[in-house]
Amino acid sequence: MRTKILAHELNEKKEMLSKVFLAKGDETFQKKLSDLYDEYFMKSFEYISDISNRLNTPFALVALGGYGRQEQAPHSDIDILFLFENKPEDEADSIIKEILYPLWDYKFSIGHSTRTISECIKEAKSEVFNLTAMLDARFVCGFSPLYLKFAEKFRNYLSQSPKKFTEEIICAAEKRHNEYGNSEYLLEPDIKNGMGGLRDYHTIRWIGKIHFDLQELKDFQYHGYLSETEYPEFIDTLGFITRVRNHLHFLTKRKCDKLHFDHQLQIAARLGFTEKDGKTPVENFLGDLHTRMNFLKEFALMIENETGRPKKLGIKRIYKKITGIEGLEIKNSLIGFKDSEKVIKDPSLLIKIFKESGFKKVPINLESKRLVYDLGYLVDDNFRKNQENISSFEKIMTIPYMENHPLDSMLNTGMISHLIPEFAEITDRIQYNDYHIYPVARHSIRAVQYVQKLISDKAGLKNSDLYSSIYSEIRPKRVFLWAVFLHDIGKGQEGEDHSISGAEIVKDILERFDMKKEHIETVSFLIENHLYLVKTATRRDIFDEETITACAMKIKSAMRLKMLFLLTLADSIATGPKAWSEWNESLITSLFLKTLKVLEKGNLSAPNAIRHLEKKTFEISKVLKGLTPDAEAIVAKMPPSYIFELSNSDILLHAKLYTELVKSDHPFVMEVEKNKDSGLRRVFFCAKDRPGFFSSAAGAFTVNNMDILDARAFGWKNSIALSIFTVTAPLDTVYESRVWDKTRNDLEKTLKNEFDLKSAVTTRKKSVLNNNDVFNAKDYVKIDNDSSSFYSIVEVHTKDYPGLLFDLTNVLFRFGIDIKSAKIATKVLQVVDVFYVSSIEGTKLSYEKGEIVRSEILRELSEIKEENYEKN
Amino acid sequence: MKKIEAVIKPFKLDDVKEALNEIGIQGMTVSEVKGYGRQKGHKEIYRGAEYVVDFVPKVKIEIALRSDRVEEAVKAIREAAKTDNIGDGKIFVSPLEKVVRVRTGELDEDAL
DSSP states (O other), X not given: XXXXXXXXXXXXXXXXHHHHHHHHOOTTHHHHHHHHHHHHHHHHHHHTHHHHHHXXXXXXXXXXXXXXXXXXXXXXXXXXXXXXXXXXXXXXXXXXXXXXXXXXXXXXXXXXXXXXXXXHHHHHHHXXXXXXXXXXXXXXXXXXXXXXXXXXXXXXXXXXXXXXXXXXXXXXXXXXXXXXXXXXXXXXXXXXXSTTSXXXXXXXXXXHHHHHOOOSTHHHHHTTSSOTTHHHHHHHHHHHHHHHHHHHHHHHXXXXXXXXXXXXXXXXXXXXXXXXXXXXXXXXXHHHHHHHHHHHHHHHHHHHHHHHOOHHHHGGGGSOOOOOSTTEEXXXXXEEESOHHHHHXXXXXXXXXXXXXXXXXXXXXXXXXXXXXXXXXXXXXXXXXXXXXXXXXXXXXXXXXOTTOHHHHHHHTTHHHHHSGGGGGGTTOOOOXXXXXXXXXXXXXXXXXXXXXXXXXXXOOTTHXXXXXXXXXXXXXXXXXXXXHTTTGGGGSSSSOHHHHHHHHHHHHHHHTTOOHHHHHHHHHHHXXXXXXXXXXXXXXXXSHHHHHHHHHHHOOHHHHHXXXXXXXXXXXXXXXXXXXXXXXXXXXXXXXXXXXXXXXXXXXXXXXHHHHHHHHHHHHHHHHTTOTTHHHHHHTSOHHHHHHSOHHHHHHHHHHHHHXXXXXXXXXEEEEEETTTTEEEEEEEEEOOTTHHHHHHHHHHHTTOOEEEEEEEEOTTSEEEEEEEEEOOSOSTTHHHHHHHHHHHHHHHHTTOSOHHHHHHHHHHHHOOOTHHHHOOOEEEEESSSOSSOEEEEEEEEOOTTHHHHHHHHHHHTTEEEEEEEEEEETTEEEXXXXXXXXXXXXXXXXXHHXXXXXXXXHHHHHHHHHHHHO | OXXXXXXXXXGGHHHHHHHHHHTTOOXXXXXXXXXXXXXXXXXXXXXXXXXXXXXXEEEEEEEEEOGGGHHHHHHHHHHXXXXXXXXXXXXXXXXXXXXXXXXXXXXXXXXX
């Protein structure tokens, strides 16, 4: 093929050009590369003139897309259009082959099309992508009158409905942003398609073509979209991102526009970034890139707004917005300072402008942003102590939308770092791990934004109503929001656990704002523990009561728990999709709800409960240490609810019984505490836990003619059952110990199945049932599955009779239900017995089982009445 | 060859991984899954509103290995994953027909 030599030549020249670029950089690289391609097409066109002459239709070669703009990145496609006057014959194929095959052989990637003028217009109609490619069309070689005819037809087509085309282009851009991540601050940005990437520049260039037939970039300034100072910044920005893209293509040896971590290191080095302000070259590089992508994004957004963003946003612009704040004004849908003198007199405008911009949804003009940047030194300790300024910032944190959030512009203009100098440490700080997709400062802002998103039903989260109901209970909200905003403030410190260092740093920050001490403590606590719920939910068994109790004891207050929960969610979502899934969400939400229940309803919900508990635990250990070397181990086995409910002396007595039990070969040990004055006895048991023990013990008292007035059952964590029965003293107090021996004996025999306790109880019952009141008693049994996270609660209201406790617990025993704890209370003859129970598998009772148990208890109670009735 | 699939409690993953490493099994696929067995889902109440968690979060690990190693692997998983409570999970063992290593094209036991 004749053109092969040309392709070879092109390839060599391209390599030379690349070498020069890599060696010393070349601002005009892309233009030069595009010129090389032009040269190839022109020469090859001449080479094949003999074939073209045989064609009966003239044609032209037209460059499209990036090639049309003369912005040719090293590995981008060469977009070329073969434009024919009439539908070409088969001969045309050989022309295309002659021109393109050699390029393919040299591995150039080509996008080519063969069309007539009317086909071009048809394609442009069908697909916005084709329309924009043609907006960049440029004549390369061939029959130029044909190209001019095309250009004229295309312009006519555009002039039919410029507004519609603009809208289509903007829609495409929005769609692209959604696809590539709606932020210019990603840790691994796509520098072409991402927000603030080169495509955004192409987009406004196309809009410029449609609206004012843009010929060169200077036209943006000429048409008033850029000021004299902004234009060079724009050119500089394009140059920088283009340079990055060239390097990226060379580095990856392919068309790659996503800037991965490993490329960033090398590109930062190639672009000459160094270590500065305690940040690594790559951090400085990415910070610089983010600033520029932000500039491009804002500029593109401004042009899109001016030229016709589609309806949904357009409606709002009908109402002219005004500001009531002295020193600010809204012009051309942008907010700004009236003049710089006013700002110097009243520095609070530096923060008011962001608040007003956020609440009125009007972006700040570029000049005012620059002014904020220049006048940032006005923010001093007086400014920070001024409660109005602080409250302005706190209001800003509640602004609910994500895009163009004032916090982002506050960060860009350095305002946040002026307000909170410590924040500078985490600005542009990269997080090298698999989870984070934003640098620390942006992540912090995102987390604040996600709080608002979490609680709005628009976000489509399954539990958003739960989250918003929790948020509505949080007081004070500003304290919570500070914790969210500053949760990663410790990440600027090297080598330390950032939760711990952050908890310290935040104290300085908030003291400077004159925040109340108790609030500062709350924020500090939340920051120190902001990973605690995630860790607990994923690394501990949340179906274990012990986990939940430990969590409750650590967090101590329901309010803090609620704050920590929402902070955890916002932090996780803001981190990125890898840190957040429905799977995580359900684990953390379960942990939260279970812990909250303990803090709100359990023993730990009383004021100072936790301090009280810690004190008791300490005292018990102290005494116990004097008695047994195993003191620590024994105390560790006691669940908090047990320590909480019993007096120290009762617990110590149990501990003493436990040491005896370990040594003995009996299934239980028992001790009677006598109270001579009251005629009551308290009987302590410590037993190896086995189903039915509690019930049997109750029965043993009944057959020995003692009435049970109160009974409590507890379990230790090592399957040891503890109980305390308060019973009437034996009738024969002189030979009392004989009665106790018999009781102990009866119980032991029952456990060995050597004694029929049930019939003995029935006999005893029959001998005493004669109280007429029993007839009128209204029995009531309630199964509560909601109040406790781990147990079903069986509540029985009835009239007392000897053997009642045995009957009730015996029903539970028959159904294989485990009694975790019991509270028996008798008032005259009215009894309220409450049992915390679970199935043998350790779960709550199902609804069906609960109902069966309920009716069985009621049946048992009514049988007793019938017996009594018959007897009477 | 056999394939072992074990569905376990999430917080037990590290223990199980370690236990398998100890007997020399290193390759495994881990996924976050949801499901329920006898444990059923559960219900949480907040301010009177119910939040039903129909499926309980679990972790599934999958291992392919030689048939003669199955017994000890199952034992290791079981011992490490046990909490003695309901919802500790299940281990499934099934025959494995063929294994191909993508990079080299090695087959079956060579590819394990």
